[in-house]
Each structure stands twice: as structure tokens, then as C-alpha cells.
Amino acid sequence: MLNIVLLEPEIPANTGNIGRTCVAAGARLHLIEPMGFQINEKQVKRAGLDYWDKLDYTIYDSYPDFLEKNPGAKIYMATTKAKHIYSDVSFEEDCYIMFGKESAGIPEEILVENEETTIRIPMYGEIRSLNLGNSVAIVLYEALRQQGFPELNPMGHLHHSHWKDGTV
Template sequence: MMNVVLLEPEIPQNTGNIGRTCCATGTKLHLIEPMGFRINEKSLKRAGMDYWENLDVTIYDSYNDFLEQNPNAKMWYATTKAPKRYTDVEFGTDDFIMFGKESAGIPEEILVDNKEGCIRIPMNPDIRSLNLANSVSIVLYEALRQNDFAGMQMEGELHRLKWM
């Protein structure tokens, strides 16, 4: 099972959308306090729709609490400051991908301590960053693709409509 980690998320709609993506992909969501909203906020649940109740989510008091509870986690840190692209690394089936808060990203001291695990999404140099929910989707789906979308439905079925 893949793992998405949000470090101090600030915008409930982003977290709700990310929660929905996690449900759709069988991914566990890890939320690290402090958050810029309450977990029972309407806008969070509205963005996550009725999927939120099925979400596998754990909330941590702090980054240190997260590290203590996940001591063997293989971590990737999504940041605009990384020298390597998210497509240049090999994701495992149970890796953790961390994203920072919308206003500041992951703190530099965490990035410096984990430089080898830092990855970036290429973008126009005039843009500061992508939306958090979009960034999670981009990187998560690459990780899932590399692992052949394990456990996911791979084909759909079209039904021919009969017109009168």
C-alpha cells in the first residue's frame, strides 16, 4: 500500500481532494499536525465527498511523532527545491511520499537531512508551485504506474446505448 503524507496541510479542500484520491488508489493518508482546519470541517468532507468515511487515515501530533510511529518508512519528499525529478526514482509498493503545507512546503531542515529522497515535478520557472492536490496526484500515479497499479481495476467496460 502506498502512503501519502501531508505535513501541516492548511487548506481543507485540498486535503479532502487528496483523501478522495487516496480512496480511489488504495493509498493510506497520513496527516501531520498542526493543520489549518479541523478534521470534521464541512469543506474537507465536501471535497472528499462520501469517500472520506472509507479513507485509511492516521493523524500525528508532530513530524517527530510521525517518524517514531513509522521508523522503517522509505520516504520521498516532494519539493520544488529538489535536483531530481519524480520520474527519475524507483518507487516501492509501500513507500511514503511527503508533501508540505501549501504556503511553505516542507521545511528546509527536513529536506537537507533527507536530500537523497527529495524529488520535484518539472514546471515553468515562472510558477512558484502547483496546487497540492494536483501534485499529490501526479507523483502518486507515477509511483502506482511503476508498480503496475497493483490491486487496482485495470479495465473498464463500455455499454452500447441503444438509440431510438
């Protein structure tokens, strides 16, 4: 199972959206405090729709607490400052993909300690960053694509019509 890690997230709607994405992708969510909101805030639940109760998530007191409770974890650090492009990495099925807080990202001292596992999403021009929820979805679904989308539904279904080949 893939693991998404949010280091000190600040915006409740982003975290709710990411929680919903994790449920849809079959991924586990790890939240590292301090957070800029309470996990039971309405905005978190609203963005996660009715999926929040299906979410497999853990909250940690701090980054050291996260490391202590996940010894030996392979952690990719998503940052605009990285040398490696996310799609050039071969994601392991049980790896952790960490994203920093919306206003500042992952602290540089943590990035320097993990230089070889830093990854970035290429962007045009001088754009500072993408929305956190979008970034998580981009990298998470690349990792799933590399693994053949394990246990995900390969085909959608129409509700009121049929495809030209007769399938629903």
C-alpha cells in the first residue's frame, strides 16, 4: 500500500481533498502535526465528502515521531527544489511520499538529509508551486500507474446509457 505523508498541513480543505484521493487510490494518509486546523473541522470533512470514515490515516506529534513509528521507511520528498523528476523514480509499493506545508514546503534541512529521494513535478516558467492536493494526485497516480493500478477499478460504468459496443 502506498503512503502519503503531509508534513504540517495548513489548509483543511486541501487535507480533506487529499484524504478523498487516498481513499480512491487505496493509499494510507499520514498527518504530521502541528496542523493549521483540527482534524474534525467541517472544512476537512466537506472536502473529503462522505469518504472520510473510509480513510486509513494516522496522526503524528512531530516529524521525529513519524520517523520513530515508521522505521526503515523509504520516503520520497516532493519539493519544488528537487533534482529528480517524479516520473523518473521507480516507486516501491509500500513507499512513503511526503509533501510539505502549503506555505513553505518541506524544510531544507530535511531535504538535504534526504537528497537522493527528493522529487519534483516540472512546471513552466517561474511558477512557485502547484496546489498541494493536485501535487499529491499527480505523484500518487504516477506511482499507481507504475504498479499497474493494483486493486483499482479498471473500467467505469454509464448510469443511463450504453457504450457503442453494448457495455454499460
